Amino acid sequence: MRCLSREKTLRTTIDADSLRSELRDNSVRVIDVRREEDYKQSHIPNAANLPLANLLADDSPDKVLKMAQSFGIDDETPVVVYDDTFGALASRVAWTLQYIGHEDVSLLDVTYGQWKSLGLENDAKIPSFGKKDHSLKIHPDILATADYLEKAKEKENVILVDNRERLNYLEQHIPGAINIPYRTLASADKILRPKDELKRLLQNRNVRNDAEVITYCGSVGTLSGLAYYALKSVDHPNVKLYVRSFKEWKNLNRPIVKQENADYWDLSAE
Secondary structure, eight states: OOOOOTTSOOOSEEOHHHHHHHHHTTOOEEEEOSOHHHHHHOBSTTOEEOOHHHHHHOOOHHHHHHHHHHTTOOTTOOEEEEOSSTTHHHHHHHHHHHHTTOOOEEEESSOHHHHHHTTOOOBOOOOOOOOOOOOOOOOGGGBOOHHHHHHHTTSTTEEEEEOSOHHHHHHEEOTTOEEOOGGGGOOSSSSSOOHHHHHHHHHHTTOOTTSEEEEEOSSSSSHHHHHHHHHHHTTOSOEEEOTTHHHHHHHTTOOOEEOTTGGGSOOTTO
């Protein structure tokens, strides 16, 4: 029986050629998080469909566990998640699977549109999966709540990263947060930049490897989920996702910083 520990380095992303090989071997479960109507038109062969909206309707651990089991995923099943929205939706689903204790989950490093443009296999067949058992082992070390963030953001070794667009950040953000817009994480043809480029980007933003990094975005943790995976792809050891993000923070009347006349700022550097 293969056992994976959190100390073992697992892939953050998988390239199209590697996924094709694993599909031929039937050694991976692929999850398509696009809308059901888009999935039914075409998808990667043998992919299961889990629209992000379905997950967000109830992302409690017990519910997510039942979804995973219904797709034939057990503790040892390698899982690859993809979308057609620059990886942000896929990253939210992948993070949720990690949170309930599924270790071997990664993002396809291209979108479905790019997959098709490369002329790679796709079909409209709806697969069926035999249910499998999966254990539930919550990983609180990758989740930040509002209460946790309120205390943590005052510590010197904690870096809070806002992944929204620059103008949204300037208009209002959580005190102490730095801005790394999600668009800066991608390359022209991949959902994430190469590892060396991401490292330089983080160094330029003074994101230290020995710091605890907490990412957040506007509402449901999609853009910041992509940032979570970007940080994990460069082997950052301590990353948390504030999954309820700025929407919850503001609704709780927690402190925010507002920038006067934010719409007049020169954003060309971004």
